Amino acid sequence: MLARSALRLAARPAVASIKARTFATASRATAAGSRRVAMMATAGVASASVLSYAYLQNPVSADAKPLAGVKGSNSERTFIAIKPDGTQRGLVGKVITRFEERGYKLVGLKAIAPSKELAELHYDDLKARPFFAGLVKYISSGTPVIAMVWEGKDVIRQGRAMIGATNPLESAPGSIRGQYCISVGRNIIHGSDCFEAAEKEINLWFGKAGELIDWTPANVEWIQSDN
């Protein structure tokens, strides 16, 4: 799996090609989008034959960092996912709030109902385990998984600590699993367990160009400074 992942990482287009990729999706432009484009062209903004709705969504601040940032730096990234039970139980906001309030930066977010194939690839390292089939069924149940990429100092290790032990009965009471869960089969959240896993998982869930956004929070100095 990591070998395949490495191939995909190598194949990730350079930032300079993001615009070209976005233009290629012009055929998906909606009728309303086309009308808007025509109006803009009339206004002298650009040619309607080139612009599209997709173009209008092109990230202002394209992400130039490696997928998982730089290990051990302020740009380190982790993949966090609220599993279907977390979504069903209305815990999405509470989980996001914990990471926001800790001082981490959200650089990617989407709701996705994963296919069986995606669930199998994500948990590839567990395929020999007896609970694998049930795990894949649970993740690909059709209820949205809230997939996220968070960035900041030591975010991989801290994210795991904030999430708590795999078995919620062993999770510290203040951790996410320790506060909201009691069953290992329904532990509401996933977090990358090392830098290599973060690279693999971010590539799997957010590997397309333009899916992550590099931005600078206004309060960055108040959160990151070591004086």
Ligand code: IDP
């Ligand atoms: P992690 O999520 O804390 O990294 P892993 O060992 O990587 O834990 O297992 C992945 C997921 O597989 C767990 O979060 C849990 O949903 C599920 N799982 C792990 N062990 C068991 C088990 O013994 N029974 C049922 N499900 C399990």
Ligand code: MG
């Ligand atoms: Mg794991």
